[in-house]
Amino acid sequence: MPFDKFVEYGRLVVVDAGASKGQLAVITDILDIKQVQIQGPNVPRQVITINHVILTHQHKQSAKALCKTEAEAVCKELIPEFEKSTCGKKMAAKNIRANFNDFQRFTAQSLQKMRTKKINELMGKK
Template sequence: MPFKRFVETGRVVYVVEGPYKGKICCIVDCIDQKTVLVDGPESGVPRSKMRISQIHLTKFKVNFPYNGSTRTVRQAWIKSDLSNLWIKSRWAEKAANREKRASLGDFERFKLKRARRIRNKIRTNVYQALFNKTYCPKKKVVKKPKEEVKAE
């Protein structure tokens, strides 16, 4: 399968480093082999240069002329409905989940760990019951109290 994500004018990128981390913007121009001029008028990223190591290329591409102004980029962005496309993408969902997980407190992490443990026990029991017919989960044995013998 050929590579389809090229550093080109109009390519939408995800910023992974710097003050605009987690936002998307468009490549407007290639300055040299390691830096590009980006602009994200609808996402809050001002027109500035970024190193290619600070960004990840996405599958989205916006059509606007080479070296277009911020106004041109904004019009193309709105026309292609890029913000909604990004929100619906799997990449954005994963990023949101990663952010949500990082913001969990101590008690929330504990509850999550406990819920996962319970889920995994249930899953293991069902799996073993299906594939190992001899497997029986341990049952708690309730001991009956001993009856006292009356001396007559």
């Protein structure tokens, strides 16, 4: 399978480190082999290393660097598309579970135990 997620103008990324961790942003400019400039709805325009972002499949073709208004428009277009993707759904579920309170964690654990018990009964395991 060929590699299909390249660092390019208009590529949607997930910030993986720093104050904006977990936020979505768009690559607005490529500075050098290790650094890009990003901007997003909750991410101020900043320079970040490529090691600190996760590339997604969503991108908008652009032959040049994006200005502030273009970046905002691309974000508005790509973020709903990302939220419908499998990766976006997994991220949303992970965020929901991370924000559980004590009772919700206990309920989820109890439901998981009941589910495992039913599966083991159906499979004939002890």
